[in-house]
Amino acid sequence: MLAGAFPGGYYWRHQMRKNQMLLMLRWRSALVAVFIGLLGLVMSPQVDRHQVISAQSAPQHKTLSVTGVRQSGPYGTRVDITLDIPPNADSDAVAQDALARSGVQPVTATGAMPQVALPTLRWPQFYHNPHAVVSQYYNPVGDTVAGGATQALQSTEQEWTNVHTSTFALQYAGTTTLGAAFDGVNVVSWPTTWPFGSFALEVTIVTYQRDTGLILDADILINKNLQYFANPADLMPSSYDIRELLLHENGHVAGLGHSANPTAVMFPSFTAGIVGHGLADPDIDVISALYPPGSSTQLQPPHQLQAFNATYAGSIAFTGTTSLAYTASGSGPYLGQSRLQGTVSVSGAAACPGRGFRTEHDDTFTAASGNSLSVLVSDVSCETAPGSNVFHGVGTYTIIDGTGQFVDATGQGTTDDHADLSSGAFSMTFSATGP
Numbered sequence: 001m002l003a004g005a006f007p008g009g010y011y012w013r014h015q016m017r018k019n020q021m022l023l024m025l026r027w028r029s030a031l032v033a034v035f036i037g038l039l040g041l042v043m044s045p046q047v048d049r050h051q052v053i054s055a056q057s058a059p060q061h062k063t064l065s066v067t068g069v070r071q072s073g074p075y076g077t078r079v080d081i082t083l084d085i086p087p088n089a090d091s092d093a094v095a096q097d098a099l100a101r102s103g104v105q106p107v108t109a110t111g112a113m114p115q116v117a118l119p120t121l122r123w124p125q126f127y128h129n130p131h132a133v134v135s136q137y138y139n140p141v142g143d144t145v146a147g148g149a150t151q152a153l154q155s156t157e158q159e160w161t162n163v164h165t166s167t168f169a170l171q172y173a174g175t176t177t178l179g180a181a182f183d184g185v186n187v188v189s190w191p192t193t194w195p196f197g198s199f200a201l202e203v204t205i206v207t208y209q210r211d212t213g214l215i216l217d218a219d220i221l222i223n224k225n226l227q228y229f230a231n232p233a234d235l236m237p238s239s240y241d242i243r244e245l246l247l248h249e250n251g252h253v254a255g256l257g258h259s260a261n262p263t264a265v266m267f268p269s270f271t272a273g274i275v276g277h278g279l280a281d282p283d284i285d286v287i288s289a290l291y292p293p294g295s296s297t298q299l300q301p302p303h304q305l306q307a308f309n310a311t312y313a314g315s316i317a318f319t320g321t322t323s324l325a326y327t328a329s330g331s332g333p334y335l336g337q338s339r340l341q342g343t344v345s346v347s348g349a350a351a352c353p354g355r356g357f358r359t360e361h362d363d364t365f366t367a368a369s370g371n372s373l374s375v376l377v378s379d380v381s382c383e384t385a386p387g388s389n390v391f392h393g394v395g396t397y398t399i400i401d402g403t404g405q406f407v408d409a410t411g412q413g414t415t416d417d418h419a420d421l422s423s424g425a426f427s428m429t430f431s432a433t434g435p
């Protein structure tokens with residue numbers, strides 16, 4: 001069962017084939033769709049929600065979850081969309097429309113559709129620290145749930161955290177005004193504009209390193225135009241249990257894909273108008289396999305940061321007559337969005353056309369996971385023009401150490417930095433030279 005429930009690669013078509021009952025349901029809805037077609041109702045390629053709903057004859061809605069992936073340089077983005085499928089709706093058309101709107105390729109295990117390789121996705125901070133957490137913020141603006149969805153969200157965070165055979169922990173980090181972005185801040189929000197089509201209930205966007213599968217950012221977006229309840233007393237036939245939806249989406253946040261087991265929270269379909277259930281054995285099996293207690297060498301990420309390239313911008317100031325400190329933010333393939341803190345000490349004079357110094361930097365990068373990478377930089381800084389007080393430094397860096405996924409990391413490369421000592425502006429680029 002574990003292999004069948006393992007994350008990645010399970011497009012919903014595949015689930016249908018595996019489940020006889022769902023297959024029958026699908027044939028019935030297909031026949032109804034053909035009948036509606038004969039009546040002259042034409043579906044446009046961009047699915048019109050009102051057209052579909054007007055054809056409904058029974059109040060029972062259900063969800064359908066689909067998965068797509070897009071790739072950009074060293075990053076992959078996994079998009080899981082949970083769709084509201086009204087009775088008689090053409091679920092194929094709804095699914096394809098939602099994936100197209102998200103700009104992703106469908107993930108499939110069979111090769112019948114365009115296939116995108118999806119690595120096993122995991123948060124890196126649990127490799128070396130069984131007490132690590134993934135922080136999740138909540139933006140309540142637009143929350144349409146009676147009484148709010150905060151408690152429901154927190155209960156789902158607790159439920160994934162409480163699996164005692166897994167070290168994974170998801171921690172409520174408070175409210176934020178941020179929304180979904182690849183910024184290293186994991187946010188649950190109700191966006192004002194909704195680009196995923198009117199059938200999409202919730203979307204989880206997970207950004208990861210393509211070559212390691214390590215997760216850098218995970219955001220959940222909820223469609224405020226559809227109906228949810230948090231309190232069973234507010235249940236209505238076409239509304240969804242927000243706790244059940246968030247429990248499913250937070251499974252994606254943890255790195256899980258869909259399960260072929262209908263008892264699982266990660267099964268890609270459940271029914272509106274009922275109170276959902278908690279994590280089932282298949283969910284617990286997968287989270288435990290992703291984040292097993294104790295160390296396992298086969299789960300260690302690569303230590304050699306062969307492609308550590310990153311650019312940071314921020315500010316610099318003197319901390320003494322021959323020392324400075326800077327803070328900056330930026331991003332790179334291995335750290336994602338991250339913070340840089342550095343100190344500079346002048347170690348001597350350098351041969352430059354004007355003023356120039358040899359300097360040593362102590363740099364620490366902190367990734368969204370909370371893990372850090374430390375490097376030492378030696379460079380030569382020359383004033384760009386006499387009296388400009390702007391220094392351009394060129395040097396080399398060596399990785400010294402790190403925590404979490406960066407423990408025992410090694411690597412080296414070149415640096416290029418600019419420091420305007422009048423305005424305090426600072427920027428620095430790290431380029432890898434390989435192993």
Ligand SMILES: [Zn+2]
Binds near residue numbers: 065
């Ligand atoms: Zn899903």
